[in-house]
Amino acid sequence: MSFLAxxxxxxxxxxxxxxxxxxxLNAMLFFGLLVxxxxxxxxxxxxxxxxRIAGGLIWVAILFAAVVALNQTWAxxxxxxxxxxxxxxxxxxxxxxxxxxxxxxIFVITIxxxxxxxxxxxYKLRALGPAWELxxxxxxxxxxxxxxGTFFAAVSLRTRSREIMLPLLLFPLSIPALLAMVNAxxxxxxxxxxxxFWVALLIAYDVIFTxxxxxxxxxxxxxx
Amino acid sequence: xNSIRYLYxxxxxxxxxxxxxxxILLRRYAQIRRDMQxxxxxxxxxxx
Amino acid sequence: xxRGLTFLGVLTGLLLSFALYEALVAAPxxxxxxxxxxxxxxxxxxxxxxxxxxxINFAASVIFLLRRNTKADIVALVSxxxxxxxxxxxxxxxxIWARPVWGIWWAPGDxxxxxxxxxxxxxxxxxxxxxxxxSSQTPVVAAVVAIFGALDVPLVYxxxxxxxxxxxxxxxxxxxxxxxxxxxxxxxxxxxxxxxxGLVCWTRYLLEVAKREVDEAEALxxxxxxxx
Numbered sequence: 199m200s201f202l203a204x205x206x207x208x209x210x211x212x213x214x215x216x217x218x219x220x221x222x223l224n225a226m227l228f229f230g231l232l233v234x235x236x237x238x239x240x241x242x243x244x245x246x247x248x249x250r251i252a253g254g255l256i257w258v259a260i261l262f263a264a265v266v267a268l269n270q271t272w273a274x275x276x277x278x279x280x281x282x283x284x285x286x287x288x289x290x291x292x293x294x295x296x297x298x299x300x301x302x303x304i305f306v307i308t309i310x311x312x313x314x315x316x317x318x319x320x321y322k323l324r325a326l327g328p329a330w331e332l333x334x335x336x337x338x339x340x341x342x343x344x345x346x347g348t349f350f351a352a353v354s355l356r357t358r359s360r361e362i363m364l365p366l367l368l369f370p371l372s373i374p375a376l377l378a379m380v381n382a383x384x385x386x387x388x389x390x391x392x393x394x395f396w397v398a399l400l401i402a403y404d405v406i407f408t409x410x411x412x413x414x415x416x417x418x419x420x421x422x
Numbered sequence: 423x424n425s426i427r428y429l430y431x432x433x434x435x436x437x438x439x440x441x442x443x444x445x446i447l448l449r450r451y452a453q454i455r456r457d458m459q460x461x462x463x464x465x466x467x468x469x470x
Numbered sequence: 471x472x473r474g475l476t477f478l479g480v481l482t483g484l485l486l487s488f489a490l491y492e493a494l495v496a497a498p499x500x501x502x503x504x505x506x507x508x509x510x511x512x513x514x515x516x517x518x519x520x521x522x523x524x525x526i527n528f529a530a531s532v533i534f535l536l537r538r539n540t541k542a543d544i545v546a547l548v549s550x551x552x553x554x555x556x557x558x559x560x561x562x563x564x565x566i567w568a569r570p571v572w573g574i575w576w577a578p579g580d581x582x583x584x585x586x587x588x589x590x591x592x593x594x595x596x597x598x599x600x601x602x603x604x605s606s607q608t609p610v611v612a613a614v615v616a617i618f619g620a621l622d623v624p625l626v627y628x629x630x631x632x633x634x635x636x637x638x639x640x641x642x643x644x645x646x647x648x649x650x651x652x653x654x655x656x657x658x659x660x661x662x663x664x665x666x667x668g669l670v671c672w673t674r675y676l677l678e679v680a681k682r683e684v685d686e687a688e689a690l691x692x693x694x695x696x697x698x
Contacts, residue, residue, distance in 0.1 A: 346618075353611055357603035366598055370591035371618060374625040377633065395632050403625055410621055414614045417535070421607035425506040425570045432509040432566040433490075436516070436559050440666070443555045447670075451677055457684045464691055 201293045208297035215274070216305065222267040226309045229266060233259040234313065238320040248321040253383030256317055257376060261343060264306045265365055268347040271298050272355050285419060295415045299348040306340050326389030335386070335393065338400040339379035345404070346371055349411045352418050375403050475672060482665040489655075489662035497655040509567040515660035516559040517586065519667050523553030524593065524620070531616035534609060543609040544682075546616060547600060548674045550593050552667055557590045581630045588626045592619040 216222060237255055241247070275281045284294060317323060325332070347368050354363035382396035493511035500507035530546035533539065564583050565575040578584060596619060600612050 374629040
């Protein structure tokens, strides 16, 4: 089977499972909702203030919510020794990683799309810069979180208390991506500067870490 | 001059950190020594 | 080998006392900052040493992945651990210097201090991973994570660099070229701290070798007990 065929079939399977159970989506959505509501009570910002703080709030909320989906990426495959089956099969493992990362990407993007209107309503958001630019920032930023997240979820499979291990590994490494996402969003919302540099940084981050993940994933999968 | 206190604080902190790490190493060393002793006592039974 | 260790220990002790004297007494007092500037003689050499150790960690991780050599793995572990210790010194002395000079403990826009903090976090998580995972494949996983951490460093640096140009931050004190004598004192201190790092790394290396031997013997013992 070709790279694309394996990716497609694994991805389709994961999406079908998620569509039927909606476990990760529901958990993420509930978590995100909670963050939005609690922060809006805690700060009760004016439109001017929220332009400055919303970038940070949105992405931190998404980051924490994404960990829910990331943590169960591989746990599901452990149950019936699916990963062992994968290890002995002749199929290359990069498409498996790609499928998992794409699956998480789709889940997290869905959550972002559902939460965006809530954020706009609760924080009285109105972008002063070109709002369409938020779209590439969201896509690139989400991929940055998800590609490393999927990878480190696989890394933490080998550890005790793996649910704690994932954020411990992922968050420090994601700081530049997070900084770029937050500052790009703030730049667009306040319309004061151009987010160009931050988008370029995100692209560099995505390219570097996607390559690194694809190159080293086999070692992680084989390691047991 | 007040700022000299900051100087002393910084130097003291540096040595406190290095000292703490060395203490941790010392404790690990003691632990390994204990394990070795224990193993030696256990190994009196012939292997194989 | 034991003699070498003793020799290095004595050398480190002498160098450190000499460097301390140079830093506190011999070095000229800085005009604008006064005596606080002397923190530099501990702060900067610690930072250079930490960076060097992280570099060694990266090199050892790459070598381990290519050759699967146990020594390289131990070197990677040891350099990361000692690097974190030196990094902690940097992070503690930095704010103690910043407080009287800038008037604030911490400047989020300061590129070097913040990059150091992120570095510290990355290598701390590397050490936690090593602690938490105890399969035979831990070295492989750890080496991969170390390489990811090293890849992250330039990105961190650039992101904070741009962040700073947006938000004006306090100027780095001193500025311009360093006084000749001060540079000498700085180098002496660096040499002393490098010796200290070498000494600690060496001891830690021997400790790790011993620990692995004990673990192995223990595993054998358990196997033997089980088979009886």
